[in-house]
Amino acid sequence: MSSGKSFSEIISGEQPVLVDFYATWCGPCQMMQPILQETAxxxxxxxxIIKIDVDKNPLAASKFQVRGVPTLILFQHGKPVWRQSGVVPAHQLVQVIDRHAVETV
Incomplete structure (x- = not known):
């Protein structure tokens, strides 16, 4: 998030935004890193695709009721349109993004 935009500005655009709520101490979260790279x-x-450390951003995690990590939430126009906790395979993430990206065209 080096663009200087706030979290709400980033997720409010036309482009779908996949947010990975993670923690550095979480083993499954570390497994998601190469999956997210493949998806991107x-x-x-x-x-x-952005990553949010729940330990450094507890307000964002609380706002979206993230209870466990990793939790992936796809936002479109600032609203969550899909979410899942746990490790999600790249092909499933691509399908979810494709389904929502088509709706903006």
Missing amino acids: AKVGPKAK
């Missing part, structure tokens, strides 16, 4: 490579500019 496959979806390209159709969606933005």
